[in-house]
Amino acid sequence: MPLFEFARPQALLLVLVWFLAMLVVSWGMRQKRRRLVFWLSREEVDLWWRRTRWQMLLFGIATLLLTVSLAQPRYFAGKVSVPVQGVDIVISLDVSHSMLCEDIKPSRLEFAQAIIANLMDRLQPGDRVGLVVFGGSGFPLCPLTHDRSIVRTYLDLISPSVMVYNPTTHIAEGLTASLKLLKGKKREELRGSVIVLLTDGEDQGSNWSQAAADCAKLGVPVFAFAIGTERGAPVPEVTETGAIKGYKRDLQGKIAVSKLVLETLQSIARKTGGKVYLPVDTRREVEALLSDLNDYRQRIWTKQVAQWRELFPLLVLLAALSLLGETWLTRLPVANLPETKR
Numbered sequence: 001m002p003l004f005e006f007a008r009p010q011a012l013l014l015v016l017v018w019f020l021a022m023l024v025v026s027w028g029m030r031q032k033r034r035r036l037v038f039w040l041s042r043e044e045v046d047l048w049w050r051r052t053r054w055q056m057l058l059f060g061i062a063t064l065l066l067t068v069s070l071a072q073p074r075y076f077a078g079k080v081s082v083p084v085q086g087v088d089i090v091i092s093l094d095v096s097h098s099m100l101c102e103d104i105k106p107s108r109l110e111f112a113q114a115i116i117a118n119l120m121d122r123l124q125p126g127d128r129v130g131l132v133v134f135g136g137s138g139f140p141l142c143p144l145t146h147d148r149s150i151v152r153t154y155l156d157l158i159s160p161s162v163m164v165y166n167p168t169t170h171i172a173e174g175l176t177a178s179l180k181l182l183k184g185k186k187r188e189e190l191r192g193s194v195i196v197l198l199t200d201g202e203d204q205g206s207n208w209s210q211a212a213a214d215c216a217k218l219g220v221p222v223f224a225f226a227i228g229t230e231r232g233a234p235v236p237e238v239t240e241t242g243a244i245k246g247y248k249r250d251l252q253g254k255i256a257v258s259k260l261v262l263e264t265l266q267s268i269a270r271k272t273g274g275k276v277y278l279p280v281d282t283r284r285e286v287e288a289l290l291s292d293l294n295d296y297r298q299r300i301w302t303k304q305v306a307q308w309r310e311l312f313p314l315l316v317l318l319a320a321l322s323l324l325g326e327t328w329l330t331r332l333p334v335a336n337l338p339e340t341k342r
Contacts, residue, residue, distance in 0.1 A: 086126025
């Protein structure tokens with residue numbers, strides 16, 4: 001890496017034009033000096049020539065500096081890290097019946113939807129977002145896209161009426177469907193991809209451990225939002241139209257209570273290199289996720305870029321001072337000059 005360079009070296013060809021112009025000016029001033037001998041004394045001509053040479057020197061320096069500044073000289077000032085592209089983010093949302101529990105108001109599902117909406121509003125422009133929903137099975141709802149409005153449209157369509165056929169929670173289905181969506185990139189390792197998982201963690205028999213291992217193998221971290229509370233809440237019974245008609249009961253006839261299972265989410269995050277967030281509102285933990293995504297983006301996609309400091313402002317300043325000096329010599333009063341004999 002050179003310590004000094006010209007950003008536009010082709011402009012240095014103008015130095016040749018400057019050199020030829022200065023030769024012409026010098027020749028013209030010498031011709032003028034010869035002619036002045038017929039009109040002024042030798043002492044007056046010598047005095048004029050001394051001042052003229054200084055004027056020519058300052059004028060030449062100023063024009064040379066301005067000519068060189070067009071080539072944009074600069075010096076190397078070190079390297080800085082910049083991200084070169086965004087991150088592919090698949091949001092995997094649990095839409096099982098337990099997400100209708102109201103231990104988080106207004107419900108776990110609506111709270112998760114608010115988190116997703118807030119997250120999309122604050123992602124980087126280069127990030128792509130996809131949406132997967134899962135319960136007893138998982139399927140992509142929206143492909144990876146830069147258009148956040150499309151993701152929002154699909155997100156708003158999720159309601160209890162679409163949750164009728166996903167009564168159970170199989171986290172492995174959500175992770176597997178998310179990986180399938182990311183594999184559209186056709187890479188052995190899904191570099192620059194993450195899964196944002198929103199669930200209560202109450203898995204009901206899926207092999208989520210193997211699904212997490214698959215994510216880790218492909219280099220996809222899982223950042224999980226734990227939606228729910230440890231005290232839990234009754235699980236609503238949903239009709240085919242999505243209306244809540246009561247609460248589910250267990251084998252003993254007691255009302256089934258869904259509780260947050262944090263250990264499952266912590267294990268998934270630990271295996272994949274992600275993190276678990278316990279949201280108390282729809283903003284604070286999103287800020288933490290955005291910070292972690294920024295660190296991930298810098299770590300995965302960052303490259304070192306040379307940083308240069310421009311020198312042309314200094315050259316222009318020196319040129320202006322030289323022209324100021326040349327102008328001062330031009331306006332030097334004759335009374336200040338030594339008296340010469342006629």
